[in-house]
Amino acid sequence: MLELSAVTAGYEPRRPVLRDIDLDVEQGESVGLLGPSGCGKSTLARVAALLHRPESGHVVVDGETVHDWRYRAPRELRTAFGVVFQQPRLSADPRLRLAALIAEPLRAVGRTGEIPRRVEELAATVGLGAELLARRPHEVSDGQLQRACLARALVLRPRYLVCDEMTAMLDASTTAALVAVVEDYRRESGAGLLAVGHDRTLLERWCGRTVHWSQLTGDRGGDRAQDLEPAGRTAPGTA
Amino acid sequence: MADLTWRATAAPRRSTRTWRVSTSAVVVGLVVLAVLVVPPLVNLDEQAVDLGAKLQPPSWAHPFGTDDVGRDLLLRCVYGLRVSLLVGVVAAVVATVIGTAVGAAAAAFGGWADRVVMRLVDLFSSVPHLLLGIFIVAMFRPGVWPVVISVGLTHWLSTARIVRAEVLSLRSRPYVDAAISGGASRWRVTVRHLVPGVLPQAGLAAVLMVPHAIWHESALSFLGLGLPTHQASLGTLVQSARGSLLAGDWWPTLFPGLFIIVPTLAIAGLAGAWRERLNPRRRSELML
Numbered sequence: 001m002l003e004l005s006a007v008t009a010g011y012e013p014r015r016p017v018l019r020d021i022d023l024d025v026e027q028g029e030s031v032g033l034l035g036p037s038g039c040g041k042s043t044l045a046r047v048a049a050l051l052h053r054p055e056s057g058h059v060v061v062d063g064e065t066v067h068d069w070r071y072r073a074p075r076e077l078r079t080a081f082g083v084v085f086q087q088p089r090l091s092a093d094p095r096l097r098l099a100a101l102i103a104e105p106l107r108a109v110g111r112t113g114e115i116p117r118r119v120e121e122l123a124a125t126v127g128l129g130a131e132l133l134a135r136r137p138h139e140v141s142d143g144q145l146q147r148a149c150l151a152r153a154l155v156l157r158p159r160y161l162v163c164d165e166m167t168a169m170l171d172a173s174t175t176a177a178l179v180a181v182v183e184d185y186r187r188e189s190g191a192g193l194l195a196v197g198h199d200r201t202l203l204e205r206w207c208g209r210t211v212h213w214s215q216l217t218g219d220r221g222g223d224r225a226q227d228l229e230p231a232g233r234t235a236p237g238t239a
Numbered sequence: 240m241a242d243l244t245w246r247a248t249a250a251p252r253r254s255t256r257t258w259r260v261s262t263s264a265v266v267v268g269l270v271v272l273a274v275l276v277v278p279p280l281v282n283l284d285e286q287a288v289d290l291g292a293k294l295q296p297p298s299w300a301h302p303f304g305t306d307d308v309g310r311d312l313l314l315r316c317v318y319g320l321r322v323s324l325l326v327g328v329v330a331a332v333v334a335t336v337i338g339t340a341v342g343a344a345a346a347a348f349g350g351w352a353d354r355v356v357m358r359l360v361d362l363f364s365s366v367p368h369l370l371l372g373i374f375i376v377a378m379f380r381p382g383v384w385p386v387v388i389s390v391g392l393t394h395w396l397s398t399a400r401i402v403r404a405e406v407l408s409l410r411s412r413p414y415v416d417a418a419i420s421g422g423a424s425r426w427r428v429t430v431r432h433l434v435p436g437v438l439p440q441a442g443l444a445a446v447l448m449v450p451h452a453i454w455h456e457s458a459l460s461f462l463g464l465g466l467p468t469h470q471a472s473l474g475t476l477v478q479s480a481r482g483s484l485l486a487g488d489w490w491p492t493l494f495p496g497l498f499i500i501v502p503t504l505a506i507a508g509l510a511g512a513w514r515e516r517l518n519p520r521r522r523s524e525l526m527l
Binding site: 046049050051070071075078079081082083085087090091092093094095104105108109149152153155156 | 412413414416417418419420421422423424425427428431432435436
């Protein structure tokens with residue numbers, strides 16, 4: 001289980017973007033986190049994926065309390081998370097061909113022997129042809145690049161997937177295809193999913209449990225959350 | 240209407256730029272050809288003294304004239320350019336390698352290490368380059384390599400700043416986050432993602448450094464601190480011609496002087512065009 005308790009995080013000292021947030025994601029569970037832009041949900045996703053050190057609070061991954069973030073986090077703990085970001089252009093190194101992009105995590109952890117098999121497998125899963133794999137990011141569309149980014153997130157078989165507005169830049173059919181890939185992986189591997197987004201319809205259909213940001217902050221985050229749509233419609237467990 | 244006005248002003252600009260780039264390319268091509276081909280093919284001794292023909296003005300036999308001991312100046316200019324270009328290129332490479340390593344390390348580690356390293360860079364740049372260069376050459380016997388070391392060790396600072404700024408901007412890209420999440424170490428992220436990302440800028444800085452390094456070599460040799468006086472370099476040629484200039488003999492200073500100015504401007508012109516391709520939004524101006 002992934003447990004975030006009393007997490008306070010931000011980018012400048014004493015000006016936290018989010019305060020005292022609690023959120024749990026069970027193994028095999030899919031949690032949708034809804035919120036308006038700028039509320040801090042991406043920061044929470046980064047904290048959960050060990051990419052941003054919170055100012056206070058605890059993150060516990062499968063019973064193991066996290067003490068270090070980013071490069072200092074133990075490699076086994078970091079690679080337990082697969083992360084997909086909103087903008088595929090910015091989350092792909094422009095110099096790597098798509099095949100190398102997908103294989104990069106395997107290379108980083110020294111499992112180079114598995115590269116050909118895993119890349120072929122995942123390219124088929126996310127629907128990328130062999131011809132596209134030889135191209136560089138600027139030669140493919142956003143949707144194709146996001147497919148490669150999802151393949152990269154899955155290549156180390158993570159125990160948790162964190163999708164931060166994964167489909168915000170994509171058209172409906174690519175969105176459906178990528179969500180199907182994530183769901184297949186989750187069902188087959190029993191991984192937990194934290195999907196962050198602002199598209200209520202999508203998250204409610206996709207995730208077993210949808211949480212609205214204002215439910216996490218209560219009234220404390222009111223200064224930021226005032227102009228939100230009312231959260232009443234989203235109750236826990238509206239699968 | 241606005242469109243027409245734009246065309247009227249833009250068209251000549253573009254042709255000026257093309258003209259500048261092609262002229263620079265031709266000059267750089269000629270220089271490289273002269274420097275690489277002439278010495279092995281033309282079997283002439285640039286040190287050959289002919290006291291009977293000293294200080295001859297330009298003629299068909301000696302197109303650039305002769306110096307005060309009758310050596311052919313065209314030949315000496317070509318050999319001088321060879322030495323100066325060698326110094327310029329090697330010193331620029333040394334400076335760029337040091338600058339890239341320091342800048343990338345500072346930015347990749349960040350925090351405390353970054354602050355200490357960049358304050359050292361500030362401290363270093365508060366001392367005039369030439370003064371520091373003179374200190375370094377003074378520690379060795381005169382020759383090509385002390386000059387290379389002197390110019391290389393004093394000119395990595397601006398490259399370090401450029402590389403650091405670029406790496407800092409790349410470091411916050413989500414693909415670095417993705418790499419961390421994929422298990423990459425800090426070293427791997429730096430070497431695999433950050434440094435390759437700044438190589439175009441570092442390469443451009445290196446090319447812009449070549450003319451600057453040539454000027455420094457000339458300045459050090461002119462002060463009598465660079466190469467030994469008998470060895471032809473653009474700096475030593477101008478320096479040894481000073482005396483005859485006062486006597487009204489203009490050619491021993493003019494031609495080496497032109498050999499310093501024209502190739503360096505041509506290299507800078509090509510670098511400017513390259514920079515415009517790298518970042519079209521920034522107007523290219525000559526930065527030397």
